[in-house]
Amino acid sequence: MSDIVATNQTILVVGGGISGMTAALEAAEVGKQVIVIEKTPSVGGRVTRLYKYFPKLCFPTCGLEINQRRMAANKNITVLTMAEVTDLQGEAGNYTATVKVSPRYVNANCTACGACGDVVAAEFDDEFNYNMSKHKGAYLPHNMAMPKRYVLDPGIIGTDDAQKAKDACKYDAIDLDMQEETIQLKAGAVIWATGWRPYDANKIQPYGYDRIDNVITSVEFERLMDPFGPTGGKLVRPSDGKEAKNVAFIQCAGSRDINYLKHCSRICCMASLKQSTYVSEKYGDDADVSIYYIDIRAIDRFDNFYQKVQQDKNVTFIKSKVANIVENKANGNPVLNGVDTEGYHRYQNEHDLVVLAIGMEPSVDKDTFPIELKVNDEGFIEFDEVNGGVFAAGCSSDALDVNRAVQSATASALRAIQVVNKVAQAEGQ
């Protein structure tokens, strides 16, 4: 790590999701030196955890793979995974970042052959699948992982499993002596692209996520439908593994509500409309989808997608804010109570599975940024001159879909380039 060259003309990108990747590429492809700091073992962010993208319904490899190739081919980009910025001091044109890098215990010799994973017995909750499955103590983060390199879970270090993994590796890729490192990097500008996290559904007490097995969240539903996900792409219920054909989606679950998230995340309606197509794709005419909504927010080009879903005879739209969910103990079905505001009928509707369309909140808590930044009430970073040479990209600036996140990242790259160009001019280059 000591060989990393960073100067006050370097652009530091914190977060390697689609926004961080985009910002890094935009800056690197005009010749700037960029260092990407990513917390997890691979870049790609939450997009890698989607089954398909709206509105085209293509797989996340579409778009991500080309960016991964551009990054791998660009010598101006250095990526540090399992790394976090713990401190950031300075001002535009002259920052020093302190970066903590956790040990992966696997070096660049790894070919991802999987021999280490085969011999390790211990298993751990797989956060990539929102803990709906386990991964081995030696694992590849996911099938689109970049770098395509295994990781040893710290939980096996010092156990027989760690030695077994090392002995099984014919490429000398496992280094059990790796230690946490702290390094300091200079930078002229910083792009903050740490993205979003799903709102904690446990907080929405009336919807019973914490006590009803067959109430899940929209992010879990994406993993459930993915052929590489916890059920191999089968749409089955968590409680009993029964096929879920009658699925309800609840919009604004914990959003636009003074008790929970005040803001609208803008993408949840589109995510549920998209997910309704997953059910139809799986079960054809046997699919029975209900979408409970306050109003559907699908503007501009997304309106066509909404209209297409409206024409699907297996999808019913119910204009209602669901009051609460209880469980039918006899069959595990969630039962939704509320009032249909088109006609004012009181309903008590039973479904196989309920998906809460939860909102997006910033992944970094308001008061925990390593440098003072102007944030709004929801914790998203604002564009403000008090932030100096730190610019937010993608979902650290707002709840955005991929298209808008990429636009925001491109704008941030341009701002960061302007800062380091001024440094270069001042230094007579």
Ligand SMILES: Cc1cc2nc3c(=O)[nH]c(=O)nc-3n(C[C@H](O)[C@H](O)[C@H](O)COP(=O)(O)OP(=O)(O)OC[C@H]3O[C@@H](n4cnc5c(N)ncnc54)[C@H](O)[C@@H]3O)c2cc1C
């Ligand atoms: C249910 C659901 C479905 C969706 N489906 C679609 C869809 O079909 N189409 C679409 O356009 N959009 C969709 N979206 C939105 C999409 O996920 C976002 O637009 C996209 O993830 C934004 O990318 P990002 O890079 O800004 O953030 P993220 O994807 O969150 O990436 C942030 C990156 O920063 C890293 N990071 C976080 N904190 C730190 C730290 N402290 N230090 C270093 N690194 C850090 C993370 O590990 C991650 O790699 C969906 C959202 C939801 C909730």
